[in-house]
Amino acid sequence: MSAVDFVVALRVNRVVGRFGATPVLTAGLAVTLAGMVWLSRAGDDSGYPVAVALPMVLIGVGQGLAFAPLTSAGLAGVAGTDAGAASGLVNTFHQVGSALGLGVLTSVAATSALVDRVGTALTGSAVMLLIALLLVVMLIARGRSRLAPPAEGSTAGTLPGMPSLQR
Numbered sequence: 001m002s003a004v005d006f007v008v009a010l011r012v013n014r015v016v017g018r019f020g021a022t023p024v025l026t027a028g029l030a031v032t033l034a035g036m037v038w039l040s041r042a043g044d045d046s047g048y049p050v051a052v053a054l055p056m057v058l059i060g061v062g063q064g065l066a067f068a069p070l071t072s073a074g075l076a077g078v079a080g081t082d083a084g085a086a087s088g089l090v091n092t093f094h095q096v097g098s099a100l101g102l103g104v105l106t107s108v109a110a111t112s113a114l115v116d117r118v119g120t121a122l123t124g125s126a127v128m129l130l131i132a133l134l135l136v137v138m139l140i141a142r143g144r145s146r147l148a149p150p151a152e153g154s155t156a157g158t159l160p161g162m163p164s165l166q167r
Contacts, residue, residue, distance in 0.1 A: 003060070004056075004061055004072075005061075009068065014070070017042070021069040022120030024065050025070055027065055028064070030062070030133060033062070034136055035060075036122060039051070039052065040125070041119075042118075042122075043119070073140055074086070105121045105124045146152035
């Protein structure tokens with residue numbers, strides 16, 4: 001998963017340049033969701049290549065597509081002088097969200113029998129990804145025409161070599 005994520009992340013700027021950040025972010029979350037749903041269906045009798053490896057490849061592709069546009073969306077419209085603080089805030093919430101999500105999923109899985117805990121946690125992850133995808137569609141995709149243009153002299157809303165979300 002990490003290797004696939006890395007390779008896709010190296011090429012995401014070209015994909016964003018061609019299709020725009022919002023469609024790439026949406027597609028990345030959708031592909032990650034598909035991989036997570038597939039992975040959550042793995043059972044005791046499942047083979048590794050089909051039940052684990054292929055879903056992990058999908059998750060890696062989705063994450064590689066989603067992270068850069070998501071960061072760009074978090075910095076859209078921020079003045080250049082505030083970009084460092086905004087970037088720190090985006091990264092802090094990424095870490096807090098990961099810890100909070102893990103805590104919620106651990107609590108959910110704890111209510112299941114030992115054998116079912118992993119599947120329950122992965123299903124919970126898929127539900128969280130579905131919520132994230134719906135939020136992206138509702139807040140970013142529908143609101144992109146309402147996004148304010150970046151402030152004068154702002155580098156926010158773009159990453160080096162990445163077009164702005166204003167497409």
